[in-house]
Amino acid sequence: MADSLVRNTVLRQALSVGIATGAYGISFGALSVASGLTVAQTCALSLLMFTGGSQFALVGVVGAGGTGVASVVTAGLLGIRNGFYGLQMAPLLRARSWRRPLAAQLTIDESTAVGTAQSRPDLVRLGFWSTGLAVFVLWNLTTLFGAVLGDAMGDPRSYGMDAAAAAAFLGLIWPRLTTLRPRAVAIGAAVLAVALIPIAPAGVPVLAAVLVAVAGSWQKGGDRPKPDQVAP
């Protein structure tokens, strides 16, 4: 293939990933407002936090009545994987000066997945930057749209927004359940969380899941995690 064709393929990939995550953005915007955040706070999260799993988690904990500390810790723990993506991307991108802090903000599931899937260093960079920027722009636009929509809808429970939020978490976890280990950890974490609901303060049942993750990582086994194309 000619070089321009290869580059166009990468750019098309980036754009399609960006459009796909736009759908998550609408859900996030609506669910966030339903959890009690303002439209401005919802948009600030997509701009500043810009990592979907943590954003959904934060509004989930707030919606369940968790404290500010519980929501910060949960969102932070869910963002740990981005640190590992950065570690992976740093030698490939060789970003210097002002580009490095920018690359860090764009380091999410999708940009890492598209970037690392490329065969040449220049295409890795093109894939990472174009996907990161496409997702950033579309994620923020659709968040605003979803938030305004959610704001106009009124009583969230009568629209089944609580069920929609649960379905969103199921959709986020689904692509990660490809092997036995994550499935076992997911089941253990869910059982422990439900068992703790009646006795622990709000937010704690979710944080306790980290214990299951630690126990699950301790077991020997071969499956290595890879970035997958779910929400940013």
Place this chain on the structure above:
Amino acid sequence: MSWVALLAASGVCYLTKLVGYLAPHRWLEHPRMRQMAAMVTVALLSALFAVQTLGSGHSVVLDARVPAIVVAAVLLWRKAPFIVVVVAAGAVAALLRLAT
């Protein structure tokens, strides 16, 4: 939700991303560490899912959310797009509440 908590959470998430670019490479390279990061993600999402589906304050309740989640799971299994899954789950719960 307070702006302070919101900005703190965003700051933590950004610094985590940045650490990946600034840390010495061998630092977090250990496969066990990567494994743990992936499992923390899975465990937290699963716990969030469980609490969102069955929790109501300090009690565990089975309500319209459960059939909604069954529908969502079937749709995910049939590889439906995320937005379809979320909207369908909300619609099932809303209709069941309307009917009861």
